[in-house]
Amino acid sequence: MESYLVFKDLAIIIVFAKFFGIVARKLKAPQVVGEIVAGLLIGPSVLGLVAQTDFLSGMAEIGVILLMFTAGLETNLSDLKKTGLKSCLIACAGVFVPLVFGTLLFMFFYGFHPMGTEGFYRALFVGVIITATSVSITVETLREMGKLKGEIGTTIVSAAIIDDVIGIVVLSFVIGFKNPDSNPVSVIWNTVVFFSIAIVSGYIIYKIFKKLSKRYPHKRRISIMGLALCLVFSYIAERYFGIADITGAFVAGVILCNLRDSEYIAEQMDLNSYILFAPLFFASIGLKTQISEMSWGLLAFSVVFVIVALLSKIIGCGLMGRLCGYRGRDCLKIGVGMMTRGEVALIVAQKGLSVGMLDSKYFTSVILLIIVSSVLTPIVLKMLFKKDESTQVTV
Amino acid sequence: MESYLVFKDLAIIIVFAKFFGIVARKLKAPQVVGEIVAGLLIGPSVLGLVAQTDFLSGMAEIGVILLMFTAGLETNLSDLKKTGLKSCLIACAGVFVPLVFGTLLFMFFYGFHPMGTEGFYRALFVGVIITATSVSITVETLREMGKLKGEIGTTIVSAAIIDDVIGIVVLSFVIGFKNPDSNPVSVIWNTVVFFSIAIVSGYIIYKIFKKLSKRYPHKRRISIMGLALCLVFSYIAERYFGIADITGAFVAGVILCNLRDSEYIAEQMDLNSYILFAPLFFASIGLKTQISEMSWGLLAFSVVFVIVALLSKIIGCGLMGRLCGYRGRDCLKIGVGMMTRGEVALIVAQKGLSVGMLDSKYFTSVILLIIVSSVLTPIVLKMLFKKDESTQVTV
Numbered sequence: 062m063e064s065y066l067v068f069k070d071l072a073i074i075i076v077f078a079k080f081f082g083i084v085a086r087k088l089k090a091p092q093v094v095g096e097i098v099a100g101l102l103i104g105p106s107v108l109g110l111v112a113q114t115d116f117l118s119g120m121a122e123i124g125v126i127l128l129m130f131t132a133g134l135e136t137n138l139s140d141l142k143k144t145g146l147k148s149c150l151i152a153c154a155g156v157f158v159p160l161v162f163g164t165l166l167f168m169f170f171y172g173f174h175p176m177g178t179e180g181f182y183r184a185l186f187v188g189v190i191i192t193a194t195s196v197s198i199t200v201e202t203l204r205e206m207g208k209l210k211g212e213i214g215t216t217i218v219s220a221a222i223i224d225d226v227i228g229i230v231v232l233s234f235v236i237g238f239k240n241p242d243s244n245p246v247s248v249i250w251n252t253v254v255f256f257s258i259a260i261v262s263g264y265i266i267y268k269i270f271k272k273l274s275k276r277y278p279h280k281r282r283i284s285i286m287g288l289a290l291c292l293v294f295s296y297i298a299e300r301y302f303g304i305a306d307i308t309g310a311f312v313a314g315v316i317l318c319n320l321r322d323s324e325y326i327a328e329q330m331d332l333n334s335y336i337l338f339a340p341l342f343f344a345s346i347g348l349k350t351q352i353s354e355m356s357w358g359l360l361a362f363s364v365v366f367v368i369v370a371l372l373s374k375i376i377g378c379g380l381m382g383r384l385c386g387y388r389g390r391d392c393l394k395i396g397v398g399m400m401t402r403g404e405v406a407l408i409v410a411q412k413g414l415s416v417g418m419l420d421s422k423y424f425t426s427v428i429l430l431i432i433v434s435s436v437l438t439p440i441v442l443k444m445l446f447k448k449d450e451s452t453q454v455t456v
Numbered sequence: 457m458e459s460y461l462v463f464k465d466l467a468i469i470i471v472f473a474k475f476f477g478i479v480a481r482k483l484k485a486p487q488v489v490g491e492i493v494a495g496l497l498i499g500p501s502v503l504g505l506v507a508q509t510d511f512l513s514g515m516a517e518i519g520v521i522l523l524m525f526t527a528g529l530e531t532n533l534s535d536l537k538k539t540g541l542k543s544c545l546i547a548c549a550g551v552f553v554p555l556v557f558g559t560l561l562f563m564f565f566y567g568f569h570p571m572g573t574e575g576f577y578r579a580l581f582v583g584v585i586i587t588a589t590s591v592s593i594t595v596e597t598l599r600e601m602g603k604l605k606g607e608i609g610t611t612i613v614s615a616a617i618i619d620d621v622i623g624i625v626v627l628s629f630v631i632g633f634k635n636p637d638s639n640p641v642s643v644i645w646n647t648v649v650f651f652s653i654a655i656v657s658g659y660i661i662y663k664i665f666k667k668l669s670k671r672y673p674h675k676r677r678i679s680i681m682g683l684a685l686c687l688v689f690s691y692i693a694e695r696y697f698g699i700a701d702i703t704g705a706f707v708a709g710v711i712l713c714n715l716r717d718s719e720y721i722a723e724q725m726d727l728n729s730y731i732l733f734a735p736l737f738f739a740s741i742g743l744k745t746q747i748s749e750m751s752w753g754l755l756a757f758s759v760v761f762v763i764v765a766l767l768s769k770i771i772g773c774g775l776m777g778r779l780c781g782y783r784g785r786d787c788l789k790i791g792v793g794m795m796t797r798g799e800v801a802l803i804v805a806q807k808g809l810s811v812g813m814l815d816s817k818y819f820t821s822v823i824l825l826i827i828v829s830s831v832l833t834p835i836v837l838k839m840l841f842k843k844d845e846s847t848q849v850t851v
Contacts, residue, residue, distance in 0.1 A: 065694040065701045067514050068521070072687035079680050116514045119462050126463070285474050285731055292467035299460040306460045333728055336680055 070111045071337075077103050078340035093201050094436050096340050100347020101432070113348045117341065124342030125197060126310040127334035130291040132200045132218060133314015134327040135209055147385040148219035151378050155220065155399050156192045156227045158377030159370060163188030166369045170362055182235065186418040189235050190410050190427060191370040193228035195403025196221035197307075201339070202439040203398070206446055213391055217398035220378065222311055224399070232409055235418075248303065255302040256312075259294070263316040266290065274322040283322050284329040290317070346403070346431055363426035367433050374400040394445050401438045402430050465506045466732075472498050473735035488596050489831050491735050495742020496827070508743045512736065519737030520592060521705040522729035525686040527595045527613060528709015529722040530604055542780040543614035546773050550615065550794050551587045551622045553772030554765060558583030561764045565757055577630065581813040584630050585805050585822060586765040588623035590798025591616035592702075596734070597834040598793070601841055608786055612793035615773065617706055619794065627804055630813075643698065650697040654689070658711040661685065669717040678717050679724040685712070741798070741830060744823055758821035762828050769795040789840050796833045797825050 077099035085095030103110040111117075167184040174180030196218055203209040203217070274283055291313040298309030317323055375396030382392035410427045413419030472494035480490030498505040506512075562579035569575030591613055598604040598612070669678055686708040693704030712718055770791030777787035805822045808814030 065517070065691055067517065068687040068691040068701065069695070071518075072684050072691060075680060075684045075687070079677060079684075083677070116511055119511045122460070122462065123466075281727075281730060282474060282478070285470060288731060289467050289470045289474075292463040292470070296460055296463040296467060300464070306463065329727065329731065332676075332724065333731055335676060336683060336724065336728055 067114075067116055070114070070117060071341075073103055073110050074100070074117075074341055074344045075337070078344045082340070092205065093198055093343050093439055096343035097347045097432065097435050099340075100344030102347070103344070104348040111348060113345065117345060117348070120338060121342040121345035122306075124334055124338035124340075124345075125307055126291060126295050127330050127338050128197045128200060128342070129307040129310040130288075130314045131327050131330045131334065132196070132204075132209070133311040133316075134287075134318050134323050134330070135204075136215070136218065136315050136318045138315070138319060145219065147382075147387075148216050149223050150385060151216065151381045151395060151399070152220040152223035152227055154377040154381035155194065155224050155374055156231060156377075159191045159373040160185075160188040160231065162369050162373035163191045163366075166366060170365075183418055185235055186413050187366075187423070189228070189232050190406055190413065190419075191366075191373065191402065191430070192224070192231055193402065193406055193409060194221045194224045194374065194399045195401050195406065195431075196398075197342075197403055198401045198435050198438055199398045199442065202442050206443065208446060213394050213398070216382075217395055220395070221399060222308065228409075251302045252304065255298060255304055259312050259316075263312070267316055267319065270317055270320055274320055278322060279325050281329070284326045287313075287317055287326045288330065343435075346435060359422055359425060362423075363429045366426045367430045370402065370430050371400045371434060371437070390445065390449065394442065397438060397441050397445065401434045402427075403435065406431060462509075462511055465509070465512060466736075468498055468505050469495070469512075469736055469739045470732070473739045477735070487600065488593055488738050489834055491738035492742045492827065492830050494735075495739030497742070498739070499743040506743060508740065512740060512743070515733060516737040516740035517701075519729055519733035519735075520702055521686060521690050522725050522733050523592045523595060523737070524702045524705040525683075525709040526722050526725045526729065527591070527599075527604070528706040528711075529682075529713050529718050529725070530599075531610070531613065531710050531713045533710070533714060540614065542777075542782075543611050544618050545780060546611065546776045546790060546794070547615040547618035547622055549772040549776035550589065550619050550769055551626060551772075554586045554768040555580075555583040555626065557764050557768040558586045558761075561761060565760075578813055580630055581808045582761075582818070584623070584627050585801055585808065585814075586761075586768065586797065586825070587619070587626055588797065588801055588804060589616045589619045589769070589794045590796050590801065590826075591793075592737075592798055593796045593830050593833055594793045594837065597837050601838065603841060608789050608793070611777075612790055615790070616794060617703065623804075646697045647699065650693060650699055654707050654711075658707070662711055662714065665712055665715055669715055673717060674720050676724070679721045682708075682712055682721045683725065738830075741826060744802070744826075754817055754820060757818075758824045761821045762825045765797065765825050766795045766829060766832070785840065785844065789837065792833060792836050792840065796829045797822075798830065801826060 078096040081095035081099040081102070082092040083095070085098070086092050102108055105112055164184045164187065167187040168174065171184070172180065174184065199217055199221070200209060203211075203214045208214045209218070270283070270286070273286065277283060291310050294309035294313035295306035296309070298304040298312070299306040317326065320326070375393070377396075378399045379392040379396035382395045383389070387395065406427050407424075410419060410424055414421055414424070473491040476490035476494040476497070477487040478490070480493070481487050497503055500507055559579045559582065562582040563569065566579070567575065569579065594612060594616070595604060598606075598609045603609045604613070665678070665681070668681070672678060686705050689704035689708035690701035691704070693699040693707070694701040712721065715721070770788070772791075773794045774787040774791035777790045778784070782790065801822050805814060805819055809816055809819070
């Protein structure tokens with residue numbers, strides 16, 4: 062690979078993402094929407110200026126990790142404790158309702174099959190795909206509005222993290238029932254062990270960082286070590302426990318969130334991701350889409366699929382939110398904040414493809430869901446928050 | 457490619473590079489040396505923890521670009537004007553002497569051949585490899601010592617840039633004589649056209665940035681647009697003019713160096729490169745080395761090759777510096793500052809391999825030259841500057 066070829070792609074992505082980001086902001090929509098539109102525009106579907114490469118998806122992956130690490134750093138642990146049980150219940154409902162609705166949708170389109178049959182599992186897998194919330198776009202939107210640290214923000218982020226874990230457990234279960242290689246008991250075991258190790262090692266790591274931070278306050282080495290911790294946790298989570306790397310990155314952030322220098326680290330990570338990695342990630346979502354592959358039958362399924370995926374999250378999370386005592390509009394915010402799907406849905410779909418539980422053509426539906434939810438969520442969220450308060454300092 | 461695998465490599469590189477960087481600093485050697493040693497240690501030659509991948513070399517390439525862009529941003533144009541002719545003469549001598557010495561060295565080891573024969577060109581090519589100075593490590597060392605903007609610093613950086621251009625012209629000439637595809641006249645033409653376009657478009661770009669900078673002072677979009685400019689110039693230089701991408705990045709930096717916000721942009725680029733890209737670049741130099749491939753015959757050649765490469769630069773640039781009126785110790789600083797070889801020497805060697813003018817085994821000699829010069833230059837430079845002044849604020 063001639064490495065200078067990468068520069069062209071990066072330059073095009075940065076210029077377009079920044080330009081459309083500013084346009085989106087001028088139109089009162091979040092910057093993120095503009096960046097996704099930029100990716101769609103320069104991607105194979107429209108202008109064809111940039112194609113997804115291993116290098117770009119690697120960079121985008123670093124972008125996701127940095128976003129989740131920063132979100133973890135900005136977590137308020139005492140808030141998390143306050144919303145802990147509620148978040149857990151919301152996450153459970155947010156997994157269960159889409160799982161059932163997604164399964165029924167596929168059966169409605171392609172025929173009902175009794176439990177335990179091949180057809181049943183194929184339908185169930187479509188439900189699994191729409192269980193995993195991708196919180197990065199919601200996080201970015203909430204941060205832009207300065208709402209990330211509020212009660213709703215913390216509830217959404219916590220629920221999304223728990224939802225991610227539950228979603229991956231469900232995925233492993235479904236694959237486990239079909240594939241004798243994957244053992245559901247070991248999946249539960251892995252999850253429990255990962256979080257136990259994270260809590261114990263996290264406590265020790267926090268103490269070490271606290272000492273370092275006292276000795277070298279506001280020194281770049283703290284940020285660099287933080288970044289290394291984030292990378293290590295992402296890697297270990299995915300490699301040894303089968304848990305999504307973004308969960309690892311978030312946990313690494315949470316470990317350091319009570320540090321005196323946590324804001325300093327978050328600032329430096331934010332700068333790194335803001336200039337290069339985050340625009341790359343959001344543009345890459347647009348890049349992945351190939352509109353031309355659509356047929357009318359698939360389009361019909363995809364449209365209903367997207368609607369069901371979005372509504373089932375809003376219904377599941379919103380209703381459970383109501384049961385947990387949130388007022389109506391806040392339930393809607395939680396439901397909308399949870400309805401975004403992202404790279405996790407794609408990873409799940411890819412896994413389904415590789416184990417033979419999903420046809421490759423449904424990939425387009427998943428990408429459509431990611432695009433629609435990524436574009437809709439920030440706009441609707443902003444509208445919901447705007448209606449509440451008319452004056453609010455934006456970052 | 458499973459993208460999370462990248463995280464492991466990045467984490468290992470960051471941790472080792474940072475650790476050895478700090479150790480190097482404690483030992484009064486520049487951080488860069490520690491980072492290269494870290495790369496050597498974790499690479500295939502010693503621990504084998506990390507192997508060079510396309511992704512890592514792409515990231516390292518971005519690191520080089522960012523370093524050169526920042527160096528360009530920190531250029532003082534009036535200083536460059538002052539040292540312009542001197543730098544040019546020093547660069548010419550710094551190309552000519554190594555070219556002759558390198559050719560003679562190869563002939564001394566492997567037999568003399570008359571001008572115009574295959575053997576003559578093979579020997580000449582070894583000379584070509586050692587013409588191109590890689591200034592990044594010198595720049596990093598000078599910046600660390602706060603000497604980048606001084607007269608010696610500017611002379612070295614300017615001479616290295618001119619040297620780079622002359623080196624590439626010489627390379628194209630030598631290949632051109634052997635290969636009818638590459639035309640020496642068009643090479644000269646390309647170089648002239650590139651710099652003419654850079655000056656004209658640079659003036660317009662500078663005016664646009666000046667307006668933007670006045671309208672949005674200290675806004676991140678200035679940095680992002682600066683980064684985009686750097687990427688575009690790197691790409692265009694290499695893709696359309698056959699000039700090294702790092703020259704393009706440096707020129708982009710020089711275009712913006714008189715901007716009021718140039719320091720702000722440089723700061724943001726520096727932060728980006730400091731946390732991730734620069735350690736990656738320096739560690740990747742260490743990574744590229746495979747000590748095990750050495751035979752005794754090749755080792756003997758390599759050792760003499762390294763000595764000749766280093767001394768010929770010091771002699772060429774130093775003597776010309778003396779003729780230009782610099783005092784003895786400053787001539788030595790210039791010579792030592794110019795003796796580093798880096799990625800350009802590797803790129804030249806790769807080109808020689810691909811056109812059949814170089815045997816692959818001499819690659820090891822080039823890598824040895826890069827390592828030795830990269831490790832020696834900062835240490836010797838620091839010693840030379842230290843002897844001059846005992847009290848100096850380091851960055």
